[in-house]
Every structure is written in structure tokens, then in C-alpha cells.
Amino acid sequence: MREPMVLDLFRLDGKLAVITGGSKGLGRSIALGFAQAGATVVVCSRDLAACEAAAAEIAAVTGQPARGCEVDVTDEASVAALFDSAGEVDVLVNSAGINIRHPIEDYPPEEYRRVVDVNLNGTWLCCRAVAAGMKARRRGSVINVSSTLGAVALPERTAYAASKHGVIGMTKALALEWASSGVRCNAICPGPFLTEMNRPLLAQPERVAAILGAVALSRWAELVEIRGAALFLASEASSYVTGSSLFVDGGWTAA
Numbered sequence: 001m002r003e004p005m006v007l008d009l010f011r012l013d014g015k016l017a018v019i020t021g022g023s024k025g026l027g028r029s030i031a032l033g034f035a036q037a038g039a040t041v042v043v044c045s046r047d048l049a050a051c052e053a054a055a056a057e058i059a060a061v062t063g064q065p066a067r068g069c070e071v072d073v074t075d076e077a078s079v080a081a082l083f084d085s086a087g088e089v090d091v092l093v094n095s096a097g098i099n100i101r102h103p104i105e106d107y108p109p110e111e112y113r114r115v116v117d118v119n120l121n122g123t124w125l126c127c128r129a130v131a132a133g134m135k136a137r138r139r140g141s142v143i144n145v146s147s148t149l150g151a152v153a154l155p156e157r158t159a160y161a162a163s164k165h166g167v168i169g170m171t172k173a174l175a176l177e178w179a180s181s182g183v184r185c186n187a188i189c190p191g192p193f194l195t196e197m198n199r200p201l202l203a204q205p206e207r208v209a210a211i212l213g214a215v216a217l218s219r220w221a222e223l224v225e226i227r228g229a230a231l232f233l234a235s236e237a238s239s240y241v242t243g244s245s246l247f248v249d250g251g252w253t254a255a
């Protein structure tokens, strides 16, 4: 039998990938990487214009079909509309996320609920929306973007850490639930990337020093550094990997 060429295992030719939170940051970077590997990508967030702009750039750079779609992952009807129109999804990346930082006594309950609603409940709604189709086709890879804070924590991140720990638990449950159907579910746990989510931290150099001090590689990650992990989990290269959490955290959780 001919052995497969290892780099071919990472190709996504003919695959349709939906990336929530694809308008910017990690989601946009992952979408570009998938398109470079041959996928058709749908990038979505609440900002349709930003998604269409991101998709146009990805299409121009890669020559692959890409389109933008509007979705609010906290809204069941909006999620249903996205997946009704998306086509047969092979890869779903749940990258939509927010972070709000307060000590618990100053944390408005509605903001706590908002973080959990986007990061945890939104991920659940999108996983639910692709489940039946992927199981029926007996193929699919779902990648939930958790965080280093899905395994460790920082002060003033009660909502964020709870939601990201929850995403890892949900990912394991889905991996078991879908295993016999040929559908895989894994988590990526990024360390610090200097996206819009983290820019407010730059006004607090002592916080940046504390975070980067916890990272063995002692630096922010570059956006391109999420792509290899995402492509691995999306593609046949990870065909025996499910229920796992892949830490792209510069060694933060090694300590």
C-alpha cells in the first residue's frame, strides 16, 4: 500500500470551514491558514461588513473562495440562519469570544452572563447546529477555542476562566458523544496574542509583565502562530486526535 505523503494530510482541499469570530484576531488568522491549505472559508461575526472585508482579503491572498456572514453566537435563530445557509460544513472553529475583567465584587452580573453567553453558550449553540449534518455525513472536525485560562487562571477573570474551563469540558463530552460517528472535537488553548481583546492591557505594563513573566517563551505570540495548531486539528493529520486540548501558550501551562 502506498504511504500517504505527510504534507498531504494537512490539506483541506474541497473542505468547507466555518470560523466564528473570523472577522479579526485569531479567527481571521485561522481562516487565512485554512484557505492557504485549500479550504473554502466562511468567516462570521456580528459585523457583516468586517466579515466581508476579511473574506475578500483572504480570497485575494489565497485565490480560494471565501465569504463573510453575520452571526451572533448567543442568538439561537442567528446561529440557525448561519448554518442553514452555510452548506455542508466539514470544519467548524468556534473562535467568537469576549473578555471582561473586574474583581468579583465589582463585576456586574449582566457582564458575567454576557461573557459566559458568548464564550460557552455560543460555542454550545454552534456545536449543536453542526452536529446532525456532520454525524449524517460521518465526517467533521470541530475546534473550540478555549484558552490557557481553560486550565489555569488569573485574578479578575472569573467569567472568562469559568467559560474557558467549561469549553474544555464541553469539548471532551462532544468528543465522546461523536466518536462513533466519525466526527472529532478538540480545543485549542492559546496563550497571549496581541489582538483587540488584549490591547487594553497595554495601558497596564505591570499586568503585561506579569502575563509575559508566566510565559516560558517570554513574549506575545504572533497571529501566524495559531495556524499550525488549527490546521493540524482541522485536517486528516489529526485523524486519531479527539477530546484533546492543544496548548499554544509559549509554555505558560508547563510551569
Ligand SMILES: NC(=O)c1ccc[n+]([C@@H]2O[C@H](COP(=O)([O-])OP(=O)(O)OC[C@H]3O[C@@H](n4cnc5c(N)ncnc54)[C@H](OP(=O)(O)O)[C@@H]3O)[C@@H](O)[C@H]2O)c1
Residues within 6 Å of the ligand: 020, 021, 022, 023, 024, 025, 026, 027, 044, 045, 046, 047, 050, 071, 072, 073, 074, 094, 095, 096, 097, 098, 118, 119, 122, 145, 146, 147, 148, 189, 190, 191, 192, 193, 194, 195, 196, 197, 198
Ligand atoms: N488573544 C488572546 O490572547 C487569546 C488567548 C486565549 C484565548 N483567546 C480566545 O480566542 C478567541 C478569539 O479571540 P481574539 O483574541 O481573536 O479576539 P478579537 O480579536 O477580539 O476577536 C473576537 C472575535 O469574536 C467575535 N465576536 C464577539 N462576540 C460575538 C458574538 N456574540 N457573536 C459572534 N461573534 C462574536 C468578534 O467579532 P464582532 O465583535 O464583530 O462580533 C471577533 O471576530 C476568543 O474565544 C478568545 O477568548 C484569545
